[in-house]
Amino acid sequence: MFPGPLGASLAGRALERGLWSLDVRDIRAVATDRHRTVDDTPSGGGLGMVLKADVLAAAIDAAAPADDLRPRLLMSPRGAPLDQARVRALAAGPGALVVCGRFEGVDQRVIDGRGLEEVSIGDYVLSGGELAAMVVLDAAVRLLPGVMGKEASGEDESFSHGLLEYPHYTRPAVWEGRAVPDVLVSGDHARIARWRREQAEALTQARRPDLWRKLKGED
Ligand code: ADE
Secondary structure (H helix, E strand, O other): OOOHHHHOHHHHHHHHOOOOOOOOOOHHHHOOOOOOOOEEOOOOOOOOOEEOHHHHHHHHHHHOOOOOOOOEEEEEEEEEEOOHHHHHHHHHOOOOEEEEOOOOEEOHHHHHHOOOEEEEOOOOOOOOOHHHHHHHHHHHHOOOOOOOOOOOOOOOOOOOOOOOOOOOOOOOOEEOOEEOOHHHHOOOHHHHHHHHHHHHHHHHHHHOHHHHHHHOOOO
């Protein structure tokens, strides 16, 4: 699956330029039996299969020695919700080992024994962790130095100040009878900044009361 969409566009060009790199491991490659088994039935019964602790630990140990300081993420709908602060921390750090689960789950002992930090990209269930890992990587890679032009520094966008972003417009001045707001063509930069701030606050209050409360320090 990798690099998949990370091989295209902004992340793909950055990958080609060596601004980041990807070392993809197939967990099955470290399975030792004839059938390269990576999963087994759940202890205690139930549906689905569980990713085996011994196999996954061998894959992790092969990819990251014990003194490897990179955070170890396990993509999982049970995890802490990913947010821009976590993305910024990942982008500023030494990289990450990202484990993509498949099957019904991962043996809890390898999560505990290898210090895996569970991360979720939202309250829905994907069929595997790969797409979630790509989301984490895409969000982090675009913040790496040199990936975005300086015109789009990531400073002014949604979540960077805990607010959703204000609405954007470009030419033509009128489209299907809808005009670009006058303030944006006024040339008054202080007024424009104030308008954008107000719009961002109104949008955040209306759409994301959770973010608004957090910003106001009420949570
Ligand atoms: N794997 C399956 N669903 C997921 C989710 N919502 N977030 C992260 N990893 C997942």
